[in-house]
Amino acid sequence: MRPNTLTERRRLYLLARAVVARHYRRELTLAVVARALASSPRQVQRAYAQFGETSFNEDLRARRMSVAAGLLFEQPTLAVADVARLVGYRQPAHFARAFRRCYGLAPARFRARARVHRAQALAARAQADGRASALASAVAEPVCWQARPGRLASTR
Numbered sequence: 811m812r813p814n815t816l817t818e819r820r821r822l823y824l825l826a827r828a829v830v831a832r833h834y835r836r837e838l839t840l841a842v843v844a845r846a847l848a849s850s851p852r853q854v855q856r857a858y859a860q861f862g863e864t865s866f867n868e869d870l871r872a873r874r875m876s877v878a879a880g881l882l883f884e885q886p887t888l889a890v891a892d893v894a895r896l897v898g899y900r901q902p903a904h905f906a907r908a909f910r911r912c913y914g915l916a917p918a919r920f921r922a923r924a925r926v927h928r929a930q931a932l933a934a935r936a937q938a939d940g941r942a943s944a945l946a947s948a949v950a951e952p953v954c955w956q957a958r959p960g961r962l963a964s965t966r
Contacts, residue, residue, distance in 0.1 A: 822849055823857035827869065834873045835898045840866050874898050875912040878905070882917055883924040890917045 829843050836842075843866070844851045858866050874897040881893045888896075894905030894917075909917045 819853070819857045820861055822847060822853060823861040826854050826857060826866065827862075830866075830870050830873055834870060834877065835896065837898070837900075838870055871908060871912070875909060878909060878917070879913065879920065882921040883928075886921065886925070890921075893917065 825847050826843050829846055830838065840851045840854055844854045847854070854866060858864070858869070862869065864872065878893050878897045881888060881896060882890070885893075890906065891902040894902040897905070899905035899908070906917055909915075909920070913920055915923065
């Protein structure tokens with residue numbers, strides 16, 4: 811392997827990850843990303859294989875699911891079909907299937923559990939603080955969720 815190959819492949823991997831992070835809402839394929847980076851799909855595949863822990867498709871799916879989980883939690887009035895569209899799925903059924911595979915729950919059930927979990931956490935915090943005003947002020951705070959298959963975990 812040439813000395814510059816490793817450096818260029820790492821650069822390609824990082825650029826591909828940046829494209830996925832910025833444009834996950836669009837219809838992205840390996841070929842589209844490769845074309846955007848003036849490379850070949852095979853070179854992008856090699857870069858993911860060498861430097862990434864996942865494949866291109868797994869990376870794209872993980873990004874979409876992460877954003878979807880955040881939207882489901884933070885935007886309770888947003889319909890699941892709208893969340894699907896916002897994260898790059900044209901068919902809500904395909905989104906629901908992918909979400910269920912990723913988190914072990916249907917999107918609507920994930921949202922319901924997240925609400926219950928947050929309400930319990932807020933109640934516990936208010937009880938620990940000994941004042942009811944903590945509950946009102948905590949409602950405005952954003953919560954970062956790190957969802958895992960089959961359960962929710964707060965990063966606080």
